[in-house]
Ligand SMILES: O=C(O)C1=C[C@@H](OP(=O)(O)O)[C@@H](O)[C@H](O)C1
């Protein structure tokens with residue numbers, strides 16, 4: 001388990017060989033806890049990510065009267081209370097480091113008859129929340145952020161919500177999901193139009209719990225999603241595959257450590273999540289999807305990655321929402337590639353657990369990478385990684401990305417503020433070392 005504040009990553013002990021399975025998908029795990037809690041009946045979840053973010057979501061439902069056994073080795077049994085069965089929590093609901101938990105919970109809680117308050121840690125307390133309170137307020141919800149637009153979110157009870165027709169101002173699955181979840185309680189049909197495809201786990205999982213949810217393509221990129229309020233969720237059994245966002249660290253590691261050939265098992269390859277594969281392939285990576293299959297309404301495959309020298313490329317901005325959480329480690333791939341890589345259209349990265357553009361630029365410079373910061377991305381010139389000390393700014397993905405950089409560094413990379421790795425990938429160090437990396441904690 002990784003909960004240490006400092007990690008040191010040195011040149012890999014050997015090529016990455018063999019196979020490994022990273023923990024369950026974080027987005028699906030949050031939603032499985034939420035939907036199982038609101039369903040009628042008992043749901044059995046397997047493959048649940050036992051990271052701190054998902055545990056914050058589970059704790060919130062327990063605080064509202066939901067009983068659940070586990071998680072134990074990814075298995076969780078949840079006794080759903082039905083759409084209107086939640087009870088007022090006795091204290092503030094702490095969403096920890098998790099934007100997904102806070103924004104999706106805001107959608108559910110804004111529709112309840114009782115008051116609640118959503119709080120978070122130092123990083124979450126700096127993240128923008130008006131993006132959810134504004135559409136929820138237009139549905140009749142009584143919710144507000146602090147004056148700066150950030151958490152806490154204060155929610156007062158309502159009798160019912162009105163449906164809305166909402167155009168997302170940016171491609172965000174969290175805003176889409178918050179509005180759709182509130183829409184489950186609204187008096188009529190709520191529709192959300194997304195300007196570009198974003199992860200569609202909410203839509204898929206609603207259907208798995210028996211709730212109708214229609215998606216209609218308006219153009220090549222634009223989709224409208226509709227739900228009618230007043231329905232119910234029915235308990236189900238759900239198996240959560242491995243998280244491609246966690247697998248991404250090993251996809252990059254195997255692409256940059258010479259001689260590697262690694263099989264990443266049972267990974268969710270939903271097309272709204274596979275931008276990392278397209279981007280690495282555009283850089284020349286050797287990636288194969290093996291044994292594609294369907295698990296719980298989601299496409300799953302084993303991903304085989306073999307080392308080849310990467311080449312820089314201009315990353316297509318359309319791929320940004322499809323690889324949004326993978327950009328920190330994509331930066332490391334670019335730093336090791338021959339030539340230049342440009343990232344553009346990625347301003348949303350500034351609103352994650354840290355400002356991921358400035359955190360990566362600062363960290364890459366500290367370890368000897370030539371990088372130019374831009375408002376909506378960066379220009380990275382590949383070369384050797386010397387090594388040095390970097391700050392992760394309480395951001396799990398920044399910490400793990402620099403741990404991967406350490407594997408090809410001359411003098412090692414020391415990462416400060418790495419305790420947040422436990423939010424999404426508690427056994428990262430253990431799996432990384434077993435695969436051939438050299439990380440001390
Ligand atoms: O819906 C989700 O589960 C998520 C959506 C993304 O955020 P945005 O939708 O805000 O871009 C992503 O960055 C986050 O890690 C998980």
Ligand SMILES: C=C(OP(=O)(O)O)C(=O)O
Nearest residue numbers: 097098099100101325352
């Ligand atoms: C952005 C992330 O998560 P969240 O928004 O849920 O904090 C992430 O896991 O990279």
